[in-house]
Amino acid sequence: LAKTTQPISMDSYEGQEVNITCSHNNIATNDYITWYQQFPSQGPRFIIQGYKTKVTNEVASLFIPADRKSSTLSLPRVSLSDTAVYYCLVGGMNYGGSQGNLIFGKGTKLSVKP
Amino acid sequence: DAGVTQSPTHLIKTRGQQVTLRCSPKSGHDTVSWYQQALGQGPQFIFQYYEEEERQRGNFPDRFSGHQFPNYSSELNVNALLLGDSALYLCASSLGWEGNTEAFFGQGTRLTVV
Numbered sequence: 344l345a346k347t348t349q350p351i352s353m354d355s356y357e358g359q360e361v362n363i364t365c366s367h368n369n370i371a372t373n374d375y376i377t378w379y380q381q382f383p384s385q386g387p388r389f390i391i392q393g394y395k396t397k398v399t400n401e402v403a404s405l406f407i408p409a410d411r412k413s414s415t416l417s418l419p420r421v422s423l424s425d426t427a428v429y430y431c432l433v434g435g436m437n438y439g440g441s442q443g444n445l446i447f448g449k450g451t452k453l454s455v456k457p
Numbered sequence: 458d459a460g461v462t463q464s465p466t467h468l469i470k471t472r473g474q475q476v477t478l479r480c481s482p483k484s485g486h487d488t489v490s491w492y493q494q495a496l497g498q499g500p501q502f503i504f505q506y507y508e509e510e511e512r513q514r515g516n517f518p519d520r521f522s523g524h525q526f527p528n529y530s531s532e533l534n535v536n537a538l539l540l541g542d543s544a545l546y547l548c549a550s551s552l553g554w555e556g557n558t559e560a561f562f563g564q565g566t567r568l569t570v571v
Contacts (some may be wrong), residue, residue, distance in 0.1 A: 386461070386547045386562025387500065430499055444490070444513050445549070445560060449498030 347431045352452040363451050365431030368412050376414045379430045381450070387430060390397045391416070418453075420443060426455045459484060461550050461563035469562040469569045470538050478533040478566045479544075482550030488512075489531040490560065491523060500547055526569050535568075543570045 349368040355361045374393055379387035391398055393414070402436040404417040405456070419424055428450040462481045470476050482489050484555045492500035502515035506525035525531045529550075535542055545567050549560040 349557075365532075384567070385564055386549070387514070387563065389559050424542070442504065444502050445500070446502070449497070449499050 347448050349429075349431050349448060349451045350370050351361070351449065354454050355420055355421055356456050356457065361421050361425070361455075363416045363418075363429055363431075364413055365416070365451070366413045368432070370411050372435055374411075374433045376405065376411075376418055377432045377434065378383045378403070378405065378416045379432065379447075381430065387404050387447070389437060390429075412454060420454045421453075423455050423457060437445045461548055461561050463548050463563040463566050465566060466564065467569075469571060472538055472540060472570055474538050475534065475536045476538060478535075478546050478548075478568070480507060480531045480533070480548030480550075480563060482531070482548075483528050486536045486552050488551045488553060489525060489529065490549045490551070491531070491533045492549065492562075493517070493542075494545040494547060494565070497545070500529035503533070512559045530557075534540070538570045540570050543568060545568050 375392055377392040378390040380390050381387040390403045391400055391403050393407050395407050395411060400407045406415040416429060430447050430450040432445055459485050459497045468476060470535045473480045491503040493503055498561040503517050503521055503560055504514040504523055505512050509525045514564040520536045523531060533546060534542040547565045548563045551560045557558060
């Protein structure tokens with residue numbers, strides 16, 4: 344499974360756009376890229392998933408360059424409630440890991456300030 | 458529609474004791490996975506149950522065992538507790554064990570071993 348590298352932490356202010364980049368140099372041809380969000384003392388929550396180019400939903404956008412060796416999660420106009428840990432996962436099956444086994448790294452702790 | 462529910466929410470045990478954690482999957486889901494999350498770390502996969510059988514297992518000792526019931530609910534058992542077993546234990550449910558559907562996580566059980 345491809346290893347991922349993310350910044351340990353990021354700070355932002357309310358109303359700003361936040362971009363979190365994840366490196367996955369060894370991504371395989373059949374790997375999808377999935378992002379999860381986790382608030383303290385809660386389980387992770389699926390945000391977005393993509394394979395290539397750009398994916399957008401009501402919560403975020405995911406940008407994946409042609410070589411797929413990195414991806415960027417973009418959160419538009421963050422609010423205090425977006426303060427959480429964001430995990431980038433790369434796996435061989437749609438929606439996460441190979442055969443349902445999700446491989447989490449340490450994630451990026453995003454702190455949004457007023 | 459109830460999501461994934463876990464019980465208890467918090468638990469304190471003494472080193473050497475045994476503990477059982479419980480999980481009810483999201484309605485319509487038939488696969489349950491368990492994760493251990495130490496403080497400041499990402500969740501680590503313990504094992505996955507589908508059709509009442511353990512289908513996959515992560516790098517955890519035999520002290521960690523589980524069970525899935527005909528109604529798809531699941532239990533995680535940990536024997537001979539160690540101080541290092543203190544963590545947030547997360548249950549995730551999905552449809553099918555191949556990993557190609559979104560996983561939904563519960564709030565977790567906070568286990569403290571003293």
